[in-house]
Amino acid sequence: MIRYLVFRLATAAAALFGVSLFAFALALIAPGDPAEVILRRGGGEPSPTAIAELRTDLGLDRPAIVRYVDWLTHVVRGDLGRSYRDGSPVLGELLLRLPNTAILASSALLFAMLVGLPLGILAAAAGAGSDFIGRVVALAGVAVPSYWLATILILVFAVQLRWLPTGGAGSMGQLVLPAIALGLRPAGQMCRLIRAGMVETLGADFIVAARARGVGHRAIVLRHALPHALPPTVALLGVTFGRLLGGSAIVETIVAWPGLGRFAVEAVYDRDYPVLQGLVLVGGLVYTVIGIAVDFVHRRLDPRVRFG
Amino acid sequence: MVVRLALTLLTLFVSACSPSAAGQPAPQAASQALVLGISRDLVEGPKDPYFAHANLQIWDSLTVLDDELVARPSLAERWEMAADGLAWTFFLRQGVRFQDGTPFDSGAAVANVERFLKISPRPSPFFALDTKLAYGDLDRVEQVGSTAIRFVLKTPGPALPNTLSGFFSAMFAPASFDANGDFGSAGPIGSGPFRLVDWKKGEGATLAANPDYWGGAPKVGQIRLRVLPDPVARVAALRAGEVDGLTELGAVLPEQAAPLSRDFAVGSRPVGLAHYLFFNGTKAPFDDVRVRQAVSLALDRQAIVRDLLEGYGLPAGGLMVEPAKRWAIPPQSKADPTAAARLAKEALPTGVTPVVLLLSTTFTARYPYRSLAELIQARLAPLGLKVEIRVVDGAAWAPALSGGDYHISIGTQGLANGDPDFVFSRYVHSKGQVNVSRKIGYSNPKVDELIAAGSRTLDTATRQATYREIEAIVARDAPIVPLFSDVAIWASKRTVHDMTMDASYRPSLRTAWIG
Numbered sequence: 001m002i003r004y005l006v007f008r009l010a011t012a013a014a015a016l017f018g019v020s021l022f023a024f025a026l027a028l029i030a031p032g033d034p035a036e037v038i039l040r041r042g043g044g045e046p047s048p049t050a051i052a053e054l055r056t057d058l059g060l061d062r063p064a065i066v067r068y069v070d071w072l073t074h075v076v077r078g079d080l081g082r083s084y085r086d087g088s089p090v091l092g093e094l095l096l097r098l099p100n101t102a103i104l105a106s107s108a109l110l111f112a113m114l115v116g117l118p119l120g121i122l123a124a125a126a127g128a129g130s131d132f133i134g135r136v137v138a139l140a141g142v143a144v145p146s147y148w149l150a151t152i153l154i155l156v157f158a159v160q161l162r163w164l165p166t167g168g169a170g171s172m173g174q175l176v177l178p179a180i181a182l183g184l185r186p187a188g189q190m191c192r193l194i195r196a197g198m199v200e201t202l203g204a205d206f207i208v209a210a211r212a213r214g215v216g217h218r219a220i221v222l223r224h225a226l227p228h229a230l231p232p233t234v235a236l237l238g239v240t241f242g243r244l245l246g247g248s249a250i251v252e253t254i255v256a257w258p259g260l261g262r263f264a265v266e267a268v269y270d271r272d273y274p275v276l277q278g279l280v281l282v283g284g285l286v287y288t289v290i291g292i293a294v295d296f297v298h299r300r301l302d303p304r305v306r307f308g
Numbered sequence: 309m310v311v312r313l314a315l316t317l318l319t320l321f322v323s324a325c326s327p328s329a330a331g332q333p334a335p336q337a338a339s340q341a342l343v344l345g346i347s348r349d350l351v352e353g354p355k356d357p358y359f360a361h362a363n364l365q366i367w368d369s370l371t372v373l374d375d376e377l378v379a380r381p382s383l384a385e386r387w388e389m390a391a392d393g394l395a396w397t398f399f400l401r402q403g404v405r406f407q408d409g410t411p412f413d414s415g416a417a418v419a420n421v422e423r424f425l426k427i428s429p430r431p432s433p434f435f436a437l438d439t440k441l442a443y444g445d446l447d448r449v450e451q452v453g454s455t456a457i458r459f460v461l462k463t464p465g466p467a468l469p470n471t472l473s474g475f476f477s478a479m480f481a482p483a484s485f486d487a488n489g490d491f492g493s494a495g496p497i498g499s500g501p502f503r504l505v506d507w508k509k510g511e512g513a514t515l516a517a518n519p520d521y522w523g524g525a526p527k528v529g530q531i532r533l534r535v536l537p538d539p540v541a542r543v544a545a546l547r548a549g550e551v552d553g554l555t556e557l558g559a560v561l562p563e564q565a566a567p568l569s570r571d572f573a574v575g576s577r578p579v580g581l582a583h584y585l586f587f588n589g590t591k592a593p594f595d596d597v598r599v600r601q602a603v604s605l606a607l608d609r610q611a612i613v614r615d616l617l618e619g620y621g622l623p624a625g626g627l628m629v630e631p632a633k634r635w636a637i638p639p640q641s642k643a644d645p646t647a648a649a650r651l652a653k654e655a656l657p658t659g660v661t662p663v664v665l666l667l668s669t670t671f672t673a674r675y676p677y678r679s680l681a682e683l684i685q686a687r688l689a690p691l692g693l694k695v696e697i698r699v700v701d702g703a704a705w706a707p708a709l710s711g712g713d714y715h716i717s718i719g720t721q722g723l724a725n726g727d728p729d730f731v732f733s734r735y736v737h738s739k740g741q742v743n744v745s746r747k748i749g750y751s752n753p754k755v756d757e758l759i760a761a762g763s764r765t766l767d768t769a770t771r772q773a774t775y776r777e778i779e780a781i782v783a784r785d786a787p788i789v790p791l792f793s794d795v796a797i798w799a800s801k802r803t804v805h806d807m808t809m810d811a812s813y814r815p816s817l818r819t820a821w822i823g
Contacts, residue, residue, distance in 0.1 A: 032703030044436030045741040159547045254538040
């Protein structure tokens with residue numbers, strides 16, 4: 001198992017290297033010059049000389065390969081460089097926001113599990129009525145855009161009913177609406193996955209055998225059928241968590257949540273390459289760690305799975 | 309097992325969530341605190357030349373612009389120009405102290421000017437610092453006793469009180485900055501009505517009243533600003549009672565104003581921001597003045613303001629925005645689609661001419677440019693111009709313009725220092741920075757001559773005549789088509805009083821009160 005872990009970490013490092021190179025290359029192709037972006041802020045009309053000077057200051061006039069290798073050598077020392085926008089250290093800025101986004105992503109996932117899991121089980125095992133409800137929720141989850149849902153939830157629960165705050169960060173109440181907005185889609189997906197997995201399992205021979213032995217319905221559903229439906233769900237949770245960590249910019253903007261999503265979008269508009277490369281690296285790292293964790297959970301759930 | 313898993317996660321999650329300092333706003337009891345929602349972050353931090361935006365009123369300047377964009381006294385009580393225009397003496401207000409107790413005197417003022425000279429040019433999202441724009445052709449700045457300072461220029465600068473107003477003459481206690489001109493750990497120590505107590509990047513800031521402010525103590529003890537970037541969520545926060553008002557740039561959109569006015573106090577005023585169309589004059593079809601004139605005649609500014617902006621706008625007369633009463637001219641001509649069609653027929657080849665209208669997301673996020681572009685598309689179609697609307701992000705817009713990779717675009721221009729030379733020299737002088745970098749390609753020796761004269765003339769009436777002449781020529785040649793100037797809208801609970809904005813989007817923080 002240790003060997004497997006080492007192997008996974010080694011391939012993860014290779015993947016991170018590849019991803020960072022890809023992100024760097026994309027940055028080279030994108031139109032727009034970070035030096036020009038910086039100098040144009042606040043209504044500036046920079047001369048070509050001023051732009052060229054700033055490019056030199058930022059090291060942008062060096063050949064691409066030199067810049068990449070320089071960045072890489074700093075990264076292995078734990079230095080992700082400084083933002084072009086305001087010179088603040090990239091790692092510091094990411095670490096400031098990553099917990100906020102992680103909290104939001106975790107809450108959304110928790111909501112998805114609390115809704116998707118029971119609904120999926122009920123849909124599979126509690127009759128046609130529950131099945132119908134489950135399918136409606138699943139459809140709503142995948143059809144409704146999260147930013148629209150966030151706005152509607154705010155208008156109803158914050159403005160009309162005043163049960164919850166409209167946005168901001170720092171208290172539990174402020175987490176609820178964005179967590180629901182982001183969590184409904186994975187909830188719907190989970191519901192469908194669990195339902196499909198369980199329906200398939202519930203028709204298997206060993207279930208029939210268990211019923212014949214007199215095992216109760218609840219035990220059949222929860223202890224015998226559910227573990228078989230869980231592995232793909234765990235994989236979905238992992239992927240969803242990774243996606244939520246990077247992709248909730250619009251919802252974060254709507255609820256004024258100080259997370260990575262908004263930060264990332266601003267960095268793209270600013271062509272703030274050190275920040276973008278740092279984000280790609282951190283994102284890749286998180287995805288990799290989640291992937292390894294999912295594999296281990298999968299192994300725990302299903303003893304037939306072997307490593308390697 | 310699943311239940312155990314869920315409970316474990318729930319426990320972990322709850323213990324990981326720790327409420328931080330910037331929590332929910334406190335209930336509006338008898339406490340003298342005002343909570344305001346704003347659309348953008350107004351505190352940039354120590355690397356910014358000003359640390360925080362002028363509108364937070366943490367710091368003062370020598371002069372500020374009034375509602376007609378004319379310089380009026382602030383930290384400078386009055387000023388005198390030498391007869392040849394080569395020196396300006398600013399007489400400083402007496403008895404002013406910075407928030408750390410140190411006096412504001414000529415030593416402090418000169419230290420601040422020298423700081424700017426040292427760090428210029430320095431970018432800022434609020435107002436790019438450029439001491440050449442601020443002070444003109446400056447030879448030196450010197451103390452005149454302890455109560456005045458003098459700017460000595462190499463060429464005449466008739467508009468210095470205007471060009472250095474606001475940001476460009478921000479004054480901080482010398483203890484705020486180090487020998488390099490960077491802010492230290494004490495933050496921005498100004499002489500303004502408010503002190504910066506605390507701020508969180510991208511989230512908001514807290515201001516405490518400065519009871520010793522020379523212009524009169526603020527009526528509220530504390531102001532908490534919350535950054536709410538989404539316009540729908542901003543209004544939602546007001547309706548939910550989480551903020552007392554919405555203010556500053558882009559606070560309320562035109563279409564939100566009418567519904568809000570049923571339950572809240574909504575105000576508006578014209579501001580010094582112009583919206584204009586410009587052409588790539590270096591290639592067909594807009595290298596032909598007739599096609600440009602046709603476009604200008606085809607667009608009904610009144611209808612744009614009425615239909616797109618719900619009346620929250622002022623049709624533009626010329627390049628100078630309406631609040632600048634000293635310089636602005638009224639709308640010159642009405643829309644005339646017939647004349648437009650005639651000119652287009654004369655100048656364009658038969659059939660359809662495809663043109664690209666390029667928009668920047670920096671603007672579309674804030675102004676209804678997409679709808680405006682569609683309107684333009686519809687109005688230019690009868691002229692034989694087939695408009696393709698292309699939207700790119702801000703960083704890609706500038707290179708597209710300088711590469712000439714467009715035919716028409718739309719932009720905004722503020723008149724931040726209230727002086728016409730700022731706009732004319734950049735846009736319509738043949739070597740003007742904007743003219744050149746955006747391939748507007750306009751060159752008229754008469755206009756160049758008039759701009760040079762205007763920048764040197766010391767007499768206001770002569771300058772007015774000069775700039776009116778320039779406006780008339782530019783209206784005829786149409787390298788740029790001014791469309792409308794902005795009207796800013798704000799809203800607050802009816803219990804909030806005296807909350808307004810000036811022509812530079814500055815909220816009246818000092819005089820607002822809750823009762």
